[in-house]
Amino acid sequence: xxxxxxxxxxxxxxxxxxxxxxxxxxxxxxxxxxxxxxxxxxxxxxxxxxxxxxxxxxxxxxxxxxxxxxxxxxxxxxxxxxxxxxxxxxxxxxxxxxxxxxxxxxxxxxxxxxxxxxxxxxxxxxxxxxxxxxxxxxxxxxxxxxxxxxxxxxxxxxxxxxxxxxxxxxxxxxxxxxxxxxxxxxxxxxxxxxxxxxxxxxxxxxxxxxxxxxxxxxxxxxxxxxxxxxxxxxxxxxxxxxxxxxxxxxxxxxxxxxxxxxxxxxx
Numbered sequence: 001x002x003x004x005x006x007x008x009x010x011x012x013x014x015x016x017x018x019x020x021x022x023x024x025x026x027x028x029x030x031x032x033x034x035x036x037x038x039x040x041x042x043x044x045x046x047x048x049x050x051x052x053x054x055x056x057x058x059x060x061x062x063x064x065x066x067x068x069x070x071x072x073x074x075x076x077x078x079x080x081x082x083x084x085x086x087x088x089x090x091x092x093x094x095x096x097x098x099x100x101x102x103x104x105x106x107x108x109x110x111x112x113x114x115x116x117x118x119x120x121x122x123x124x125x126x127x128x129x130x131x132x133x134x135x136x137x138x139x140x141x142x143x144x145x146x147x148x149x150x151x152x153x154x155x156x157x158x159x160x161x162x163x164x165x166x167x168x169x170x171x172x173x174x175x176x177x178x179x180x181x182x183x184x185x186x187x188x189x190x191x192x193x194x195x196x197x198x199x200x201x202x203x204x205x206x207x208x209x210x211x212x213x214x215x216x217x218x219x220x221x222x223x224x225x226x227x228x229x230x231x232x233x234x235x236x237x238x239x240x241x242x243x244x245x246x247x248x249x250x251x252x253x254x255x256x257x258x259x260x261x262x263x264x265x266x267x
Contacts, residue, residue, distance in 0.1 A: 028091065028120040029091065029122075033090055051072060051073040052071075053072075055071075055139065056068040069112040071108075072110070072127065080133070082102065082109070082128065084128050085127050087100070089115060089122075090121050091117075092121065093118060098226060100222075112235070113230075114230035116191065116228050116229070118146055123140075162186060163186065165183070169181045169247060173267070176241070178238050179241055183234070183236075184233070185232065185233050186232055187233060188231055189227060190227070192205030206254065208225050209225055209253060211235070211250070241267055
């Protein structure tokens with residue numbers, strides 16, 4: 001499944017009036033999920049999964065920067081390993097926030113990130129195995145106003161700063177042992193639902209849509225982002241370096257620009 005397909009599916013949901021509530025402090029509703037489930041995973045069974053853990057605050061300080069952590073207690077070398085995870089914020093105007101794709105160099109995947117939330121919502125993490133089986137974990141977070149609102153600033157300066165990357169591997173880190181890398185990229189992640197303070201018109205969507213990490217040229221993890229990812233995207237993720245060398249990242253935005261960074265791993 002591609003993010004663009006999720007966008008088309010969401011547009012169908014708008015017609016049903018299911019995806020968005022104008023009440024920024026509405027109670028999280030479990031009534032949205034059945035329609036979303038059929039839209040994204042039509043006809044498929046999704047089983048609850050104790051090995052998928054999703055964590056976040058009960059109430060977020062800011063709907064524009066909501067921290068969540070995903071942990072999968074299965075190694076990527078296992079037969080029924082989770083190969084990808086969809087993060088869906090049920091009540092967001094565009095529910096599909098991101099898809100994370102893992103490899104054996106991910107070890108037992110764990111990642112922390114920040115998302116946008118427009119109102120109180122269930123967040124679903126849907127894990128998929130190589131043979132298409134689906135597993136689920138869900139939490140409720142209270143938040144408001146993260147997807148729309150007003151934005152200000154010099155557009156030329158914002159775009160000039162976009163794409164600056166900070167990345168590192170946390171010490172201590174050794175070959176063959178689980179390590180944590182952090183990634184932070186400067187980017188406004190305009191949702192297409194925000195109004196420009198000066199003109200009053202909607203700011204066009206402008207966001208990082210893909211981030212891919214490799215270790216010595218071997219895939220570690222890649223992520224498909226949508227506008228439900230927060231401004232200045234942040235990831236902290238686990239991986240298994242298989243030797244000294246480099247950790248590389250390539251990020252691409254929806255306007256075709258790409259940004260890269262390389263750091264040395266001594267092991």
